[in-house]
Amino acid sequence: MPPAKAAIFLVVTVRPGAEDDVRELLGDVPSLTQAVRFRIPEGNLTCVVGIGAELWDRAYDQPRPAGLHPFVELEGSKHVAVATPGDILFHLRADRMDLCFELSRQLMQRLSGRVDVADEVHGFRYFDQRDLMGFVDGTESPTGAAAVDAVLIGGEDPAHVGGSYVIVQKYLHDLGAWDALPVEEQERVIGREKLSDIELPDDVKPSNSHVTANTIVDPDGTEREIVRDNLPFGAVGSDEFGTYFIGYAADPDVTEQMLRNMFIGDPPGNYDRILDFSTAVTGSLFFVPPADFLEDPDATVAVVSEVPSTPVDARPDADGSLAIGSLRRSDRS
Template sequence: MKQDLQNVTDYTNNNTIFMVWNFKDNAEVRIVFNQLCKLVINLNNSVNVRFPVSRASCVMGIGYDAWHQLNLPLPLPKELVNFVPVTGEKHTAVSSKGDLHFHIRADNTSICYDMAAAISDILEAVATSAEEIHGFRYWDSRSILGFVDGTENPQGQDREFFSMIGDDDAAYKGGSYLFVQKYIHNLSAWKTLSTEQQEKVIGRYKSNDVEMADDVKPANAHIALANVGDDFKIVRDNMPFGNISTNEMGTYFIAYASTFSTVEKMLNNMFIGSPAGNYDRILDFSTAKTGSLFFVPTFNMLDELSSE
């Protein structure tokens, strides 16, 4: 990873905390934000020195409304907007407010906890926590549904190409678009399906993660619709989460992308369908509860913002 880039290209870790914070109305947020930028830089430097093999990092993203409330530089990143819901005949990709997003990860849970606590200590005076999800690696990177998640992720240097803004938006080159959704799974309904039926919903064989042949894979299978072509990829870092006693089990979908339009193509295919009406069958068992878009600055950008 290049020194200046927030760690959007790393591979899925064992432990993750996702946090969404919203600024309070009329709060004096700019001074706190400046402190927060310095803190995020410091946290990343510190964990790299103290725990060099832990693969620990903290990535901060900034939402559209927060950008304006903080009086950050104009024009904005070209595709930074408030996410507009994608509504199909049966399912909707909802939109939810998000001013700041934090993606905290490490092999050691204690590191995640301490970074989250440090961020919360600074923010709690001017912002409220809208979401906090503790994700974990489930077996060999499987979702709670039992299938491997993220097989189509780009690998190696392609991760940087597909996740980071390029020369087409030179002022924000090296930054990234970050889109997140919290999905809750209906496991009771899912478990009524046979393994063969589940495989047709996903488009892969459950035990070995091999993709079905095109003449076998249903047109409404998840990977048939979520994969929009080799030229349009994203870096996913999805993590399962859950509370067994409340039966709130789900997947936190997180995508880093060089263009948000790539994510929009996926969402349109999944929720509206391709063609319209041929929606992603997985949505009959997985409900999107949130949906927010953020911009992830480089460390140099964070340093400049903290000095303004």
């Protein structure tokens, strides 16, 4: 799917004793999404549900997915990737904010008295997919079949085929300090030309540029990818401006390696210079299960002996973008 024009990123914590009620609600998310989407079908409303490690242990009898764990806080020589509470992520995206807002309202009505909101961000598309620092965001995200392959779990974790992992972070920008930089210096921080979005040549691009820190290459030369669905957000009255980072991957270690490069540095101390202008104030990791797990988490998990190499496209009635969280185990078996 194309980048979202509007989104609500809603992270909640579940109150003790409310786990059964919350599990029931999560099973109804696809039907709630369909009910709201039906009112404006061309609005492309979707909702992805992510489950945190601590809630998984409290609410589900099955072993954790292989890569699910609490977000690991990273403390570098100057900057910290903080870990913050989060049991459930609702990633609502559409071409119109009213659709996201209505679905989030319906979800929170059902969850009233059972959860507490840890973070809520309303993101918007900014001009030609730029962040508030003026650069195009998400340029290197894969598309089409490559995106689906990068996102969906396969035979490496047979019990959770069709699922995914998602890491979210809320970044606040010091736009005053950023705008004081000459454009040429901003480009060196990012690793791209500001106007054209063309990556700087290797002999010009600094080793601590944002592009360099976020490029992960295996020893055999294969570049490892994630799907970003970032959006900017802001409030002019409170002088709050930022980017909501959200990265989907079949293996959370890919995203975690990017964060290690950013905050600790490779080598250590050579941190991503964008962090001098952009501060992470939240950090959480979630597992996005297939739709049939949400609807019936107690169903027998089929062991998948072989996963087809051809990725499954997102169905028109899918409740998640790029089929994230919308596939059924049988779709990949």
